[in-house]
Amino acid sequence: MESNIVDDNEKYCTKCGAVINKEAVICPKCGVRQPASSTPGSRNKVAAGVLGILLGGLGAHKFYLGQVGVGILYLCFSWTMIPAIIGLVEGIIYLTMCDEDFDMKYN
Incomplete structure (x- = not known):
């Protein structure tokens, strides 16, 4: 039994x-x-994508994903609007990425 x-x-x-x-x-x-089992503290791809699209120029999505150095770099160059364009593209990439690929890369 x-x-x-x-x-x-x-x-x-x-x-x-x-x-x-x-x-x-x-x-x-x-x-x-x-x-995939989500663990406490795991990162959500929708949240990362929305942060990238809305606040990508300030590097908010990079801070959320734990890439603090890159986030500071985005923040330093935010006046050029280049990080905003890159953040928009990265936000779209995060949203279109399959869940398994996002989890393997960022969780």
């Missing part, structure tokens, strides 16, 4: 319900890709 208790290192597969490792990306039993 199996126990229905899952310890801290395990989770249930979203498709078949099998008990799998918490870090598993694909269920070894049914082969279905598991959704």
Whole structure:
């Protein structure tokens, strides 16, 4: 008889319900890709995209993504409007990027 208790290192597969490792990306039993679990402090791509579009000239999206040095650089050159243009483009890129790519790069 199996126990229905899952310890801290395990989770249930979203498709078949099998008990799998918490870090598993694909269920070894049914082969279905598991959704990425968001952790506290993880960054949201929509928030980064909106910050890039609206406040990209001040580097707000870079500060949000933890790239403080680049954010300060954007802030220093904000009077040239070049960071605003780059921030607009980066905001659109963040919003169109798939969730897995964003998570791998920024989370």
